[in-house]
Amino acid sequence: MPDTGGADELAWGDRESAEPWHDLALGRWSARLTARGIEDVRLDGRRVLTRVLHTVRATDWSTERAALAYTLAPPGRDGPAATFTARYPGHGLDLRGEIRAVPDGFDVVFESRPAGPRTVRVNRVGPAVLHPGDQAGRPVRGHPGGLPAGFAFPRHVARSPVFAAGARMELGLAPTGVVLELDGGEFEVEDHRDWSDDGFKTYTPPLAAPRPIVLRPGDVLRHRLRITAAPGRSSPAGARPRRPDEATPAGVMPPLGLQHSGGALPPAALAAVAELRPAFLHLTTDLAHPRWRDLLAADATAARALDVPVVLTLVADPTDPGPAAELPGLLDGRLTTVLAFDTGTARTSAALVRALRPRLGAGVTIGGGSRAHLAALLAAPPVDELDVVTFPIASCAHDVDRAAVRSSLDSHPAVLAAATELAGGRPLLVGPVGHLPYWDSWGAATPGPAYGWGPGLARQRSVFHAAWTVAALAGFAAAGVARVSLCHTTGLRGVGEPAGDVFAAYPVWFALRELAGTAGWRRLPGATPPGTTGLRLRGPAGGLDLLACLADDPPAGGFPPTAEVLHAVAGTLRREPARTAGTPTPCVVVDRQPRGGQP
Known part of the structure; x- marks a missing residue:
């Protein structure tokens, strides 16, 4: 098992800094x-x-x-x-x-x-x-x-x-x-x-x-x-899309893929990522880069070592996408889906999709939409030209504090409903999913790729981030999302980082390891324990309840006595039985049921 590394509590992102209030x-x-x-x-x-x-x-x-x-x-x-x-x-x-x-x-x-x-x-x-x-x-x-x-x-x-x-x-x-x-x-x-x-x-x-x-x-x-x-005036409560911690429709667990940070994975990182059993590796290439072939070939070594299909974000000029015909061969036939975006924009044009189809062949599905936010997806994408509709979710579009990151989950039901309606029956691939936007839509005269804000990076290494990811996945499963592209394999946006001969895993790695192999498992409807959000999955191998506690105050009802709790104490990651861990927050709660056990 990978080493969990070490960090002080603030670096893990599980508490706010002591700013005055x-x-x-x-x-x-x-x-x-x-x-x-x-x-x-x-x-x-x-x-x-x-x-x-x-x-x-x-x-x-x-x-x-x-x-x-x-x-x-x-x-x-x-x-x-x-x-x-x-x-x-x-x-x-x-x-x-x-x-x-x-x-x-x-x-x-x-x-x-x-x-x-x-x-x-x-x-x-x-x-x-x-x-x-x-x-x-x-x-x-x-x-x-x-x-x-x-x-x-x-x-x-x-x-x-x-x-x-x-x-x-x-x-x-x-x-x-x-x-x-x-x-x-x-x-x-x-x-x-x-x-x-x-x-x-x-x-x-x-x-x-x-x-x-x-x-x-x-x-x-x-x-x-x-x-x-308002003097003497009141109004009845209005309805809103429900959070996954309330009763939600049953769904299935979507396949989970990982973004790739680039190049070959060191042996310890490769072994750690392989334990997560990603459904696909999500690569990115820009045909305008002078070394795009060399960079993509290096990235392909990771997909080959993991023996997984490739989803490729492709940036290309719709007037000159000729080199795209080389992509299936460069990726050893692993290329299943291309998410196409026009050079210099966060969107997909119909012209680009039409130009790519004869070059990629019938074996590759073509998707597109937005690589910024839902806002760009709503700006009239060429849905009729697409096989797959895609857009990312970033919790830190405007703010990076815990309250903003936590409340972003409340937007997901409405966001997914809007995207599903726009897709018109086409499958949704949601990703990248995380905290930091991948596209700077507002902060420069010329919008372009963004690599994040410093204050948000500590979140990736935190139990808080692991819990947020579990809560987000619960909503995706309930909404019928077809595939999810999560964080990177390694680095500041990753599931951990190489540290010499070992792999220092972030808490999200441990949460995702629990979900390895659960794609297609049935998600049970109904509420999770008070104060938690998460997944109750049932499949051929038994059952898994994976719950997230993101509240500032611990849940009053406690956790199931059969569960284990993943939490951080003074920068050290701990996994211990619920009966001894108590009700720490933030945390991820893991409760497995053997095959044939009660739902």
């Missing part, structure tokens, strides 16, 4: 003040907003992040309950603001101004509000002008923007509605689920507004949000 209470309202913004906004204990934040987007749409610093007023003192400041050095921009109690709510004021003598030009500057995904299906009333009678946050993933917010929005939440008054600019609302974020976002200015925004020395751009309880 403050709890704020204003009558019926409460929130947590963090460097990212005003988070977890609650009315009478119920979460109504995920976050109120300040955003700055450059003229190339890249985001500059700044940490908010707070000063809290002593209790009972008149004036603001808290003030905050931030500095955006890349733009020479200062932010000052305050939070002030008002009857049955509070105001948040943001003042943005140049910090020095230069003129600031940006595409976006101002507040944004993140709404939780459980508001899908709930009514929204807009003023002035209003929205159509019966208008609601969409249940199904919508192309953005969804609607203009106006100066006032009344959110029909249960049991008490919430009113947002928006001052200082025009606002609109978009569906964030097409980025695998759970929920919706209100922001300013609208995407169609003239840009850039120009702030000269001495200018002050002032925005005010007033957040109050």
Whole structure:
């Protein structure tokens, strides 16, 4: 068995860093003040907003992040309950603001101004509000002008923007509605689920507004949000797609493949990856690279050593894909599926698919769609030309904190439903699946491949990541996904990394080893134990319950006494019986039933 390596607890990503935060209470309202913004906004204990934040987007749409610093007023003192400041050095921009109690709510004021003598030009500057995904299906009333009678946050993933917010929005939440008054600019609302974020976002200015925004020395751009309880109005709870930890339809476990980090695998890494029994190896090649043949031949040695089929992401110019005819031979006949994308884009064109078909032959299926996010898949892919529809899922499209990564799972039912509908009966290949986007859709003047943000990398080495992966797979099985392409074989995005003559396995390796050989197993419907999400599988060899606990607090009901628990203690990975491990979190719970045992 591979060595588990060693790391301190923070490096494993199982706890947040000790960043400063403050709890704020204003009558019926409460929130947590963090460097990212005003988070977890609650009315009478119920979460109504995920976050109120300040955003700055450059003229190339890249985001500059700044940490908010707070000063809290002593209790009972008149004036603001808290003030905050931030500095955006890349733009020479200062932010000052305050939070002030008002009857049955509070105001948040943001003042943005140049910090020095230069003129600031940006595409976006101002507040944004993140709404939780459980508001899908709930009514929204807009003023002035209003929205159509019966208008609601969409249940199904919508192309953005969804609607203009106006100066006032009344959110029909249960049991008490919430009113947002928006001052200082025009606002609109978009569906964030097409980025695998759970929920919706209100922001300013609208995407169609003239840009850039120009702030000269001495200018002050002032925005005010007033957040109050709606007087005497309530709304029944609306339905939303269910999480896999609730009762879900029965499905089957899809085949799981791995991305390949490139080249031949060292012996210890090869043995470790072989234990996972991947259904396929997912390679990537760009026909514009001068050494693409040599690189692909080196990658093919890993597929040959593992004796598995190849799925190939192919980047090509639709006007000159001639060398694609060499691919089946270069891959020793292992090539089963090509996922085709046009050079310089995250999408597939009909022209490219048509050009590839005669070159690849009848034995290779051709897929495509998006190599960015669901948002790109929804932009009219050539579905009629495709055999397979594909798109990736990344939990860290906008944020990398634990709460954002965990809540991304709540977006998956709606995301998979939208992709399934678009595919029109064609099989879905979901992947890569993980935390870091593989395509930079927003952070540069010229979008292109992305290799991730530093803060997200520790997640890959964590039990938290292993649990997140198990929870994601539960949703894929329930939704009928045909194939899943997971993390890499080795490295920062991998299941582990070579360390001399051994392979240092990440916790996700141990979770995936439990699933080796379970493709096609039946997924039992029904709820998992409270506080967990996961898979209950039954197959010819017996049964497997593989459960994930991602909560900050351990589940009250405990785990099955026959189970084993995979968790980290002070950076050391442990697997021990549930009766001695207790209920640690995060963790992965493994409970096997022998053939003929009770379901």
